[in-house]
Amino acid sequence: MTGDQLSGVRGRSSVISNQLPDIRDQKPETRNPEPGTSPAGIYIHIPFCVKKCPYCDFYSITDPSLKKAFVKALTAEISMYGNSPHIFDTIYVGGGTPSVLKADYIGRIIGAASTSFSMAPDSEITIEVNPGTVSPGSLKSFRRSGVNRINIGVQSFQDNILKFLGRIHSAKEAGSAIKWARSAGFDNLGIDLIYGIPGQTKKSWLCDLETALRFEPDHLSCYMLTYESGTRMHKDLKKGIFSSMSESVTASLFGSTGDFLEKNGYIHYEISNFALSEDKKSRHNTKYWAFAPYIGLGPSAHSFYGTKRSWNRRGVKDYINDIESGIMPVEGEEELSRKQQIIESVFLGLRQIKGIDIKLFDSKFDTGFIDIFKDTITALNKKGLIVLDENRCALTKKGMLLLDTICSEFILNEF
Numbered sequence: 001m002t003g004d005q006l007s008g009v010r011g012r013s014s015v016i017s018n019q020l021p022d023i024r025d026q027k028p029e030t031r032n033p034e035p036g037t038s039p040a041g042i043y044i045h046i047p048f049c050v051k052k053c054p055y056c057d058f059y060s061i062t063d064p065s066l067k068k069a070f071v072k073a074l075t076a077e078i079s080m081y082g083n084s085p086h087i088f089d090t091i092y093v094g095g096g097t098p099s100v101l102k103a104d105y106i107g108r109i110i111g112a113a114s115t116s117f118s119m120a121p122d123s124e125i126t127i128e129v130n131p132g133t134v135s136p137g138s139l140k141s142f143r144r145s146g147v148n149r150i151n152i153g154v155q156s157f158q159d160n161i162l163k164f165l166g167r168i169h170s171a172k173e174a175g176s177a178i179k180w181a182r183s184a185g186f187d188n189l190g191i192d193l194i195y196g197i198p199g200q201t202k203k204s205w206l207c208d209l210e211t212a213l214r215f216e217p218d219h220l221s222c223y224m225l226t227y228e229s230g231t232r233m234h235k236d237l238k239k240g241i242f243s244s245m246s247e248s249v250t251a252s253l254f255g256s257t258g259d260f261l262e263k264n265g266y267i268h269y270e271i272s273n274f275a276l277s278e279d280k281k282s283r284h285n286t287k288y289w290a291f292a293p294y295i296g297l298g299p300s301a302h303s304f305y306g307t308k309r310s311w312n313r314r315g316v317k318d319y320i321n322d323i324e325s326g327i328m329p330v331e332g333e334e335e336l337s338r339k340q341q342i343i344e345s346v347f348l349g350l351r352q353i354k355g356i357d358i359k360l361f362d363s364k365f366d367t368g369f370i371d372i373f374k375d376t377i378t379a380l381n382k383k384g385l386i387v388l389d390e391n392r393c394a395l396t397k398k399g400m401l402l403l404d405t406i407c408s409e410f411i412l413n414e415f
Contacts, residue, residue: 038290038292039090040305041287041294042091043094044109045296046101056231067101067105071109073324077328077329078117086118094126097153103142114146125146140185151190154212195250196245198244202252220261271395309334346407384398
């Protein structure tokens with residue numbers, strides 16, 4: 001798993017969930033794309049890891065014996081969606097750790113998706129890799145299979161921090177993986193890092209950022225360490241085995257991150273994401289924040305189209321059994337109410353540095369953003385947490401640290 005997943009979009013349902021009846025025996029509904037609809041995306045979840053990271057709450061297993069059967073089931077699921085009316089321009093292969101699969105398996109998966117879906121000629125095809133699971137040969141094979149963007153889950157260039165995070169690679173291996181990826185032909189390369197780690201200082205964090213920039217990455221994802229309920233790290237925190245970083249120090253690191261990367265020419269376009277240029281932004285992840293349609297394939301993957309979200313079965317064995325029985329592996333779905341759509345538009349809009357497009361919001365919901373949230377906007381603006389003009393409502397740097405709290409105020413005060 002790399003840092004891209006920590007944004008909490010791909011593996012979650014909506015902010016408010018309405019569990020509906022089991023729809024596992026239903027076929028995916030064919031829809032005519034609306035005029036002007038943005039190209040759709042494809043997310044493919046590879047549920048295998050060499051070792052489970054103690055902070056990760058995304059679905060994965062460490063049993064490698066099911067890989068072959070899984071790939072067969074996955075390609076079969078892909079073919080089940082062959083009637084999709086959408087044009088797709090992104091494929092994102094995440095996990096888990098996709099790079100634990102043989103390179104020819106990745107090629108087979110990309111090939112199946114390219115055959116079954118209408119792919120745009122300039123499609124962005126991304127793979128997440130762990131530095132401890134790649135070689136010069138495997139990276140070249142990924143590139144030959146059509147993958148043209150790579151996210152490398154470095155997390156830190158310091159071995160003591162990597163040990164705390166439970167990573168299987170060393171700092172030296174991280175550097176080698178980046179060099180090998182460049183040699184393999186990847187000219188769209190992202191590095192994922194984590195900060196807010198107990199004992200970390202501003203100096204050590206800036207050292208990680210400086211090291212990362214020596215490799216001239218096209219994209220950087222810098223995520224704050226979170227302690228998700230049910231993870232081993234959360235349990236260790238509750239037991240008092242270690243103490244979390246104070247909010248004031250975390251806030252300082254967040255501010256230093258933006259200042260340092262912007263000073264070095266990176267565009268801060270989402271709370272945790274930075275790109276060297278406009279065309280190096282993650283086209284796929286931007287779909288989540290912009291309410292664009294996407295199909296999720298593999299165990300636990302989520303799909304979104306229009307106002308409906310669905311999610312696949314979580315267990316690998318259950319997923320495989322469904323596919324082998326000719327059943328779509330969908331576990332449930334929800335139809336987003338108007339209220340839910342408004343809440344998600346606020347949450348996802350505020351994640352982006354450009355903020356909420358007020359005119360687009362007003363047009364989409366046939367109402368006034370200012371009218372709905374006037375009192376909340378006024379209060380947050382006085383606190384210096386948001387900025388507002390006639391076109392956009394966006395968080396200040398101070399506000400970015402309080403995203404969840406601010407979104408709760410929008411919800412509680414106006415609904």
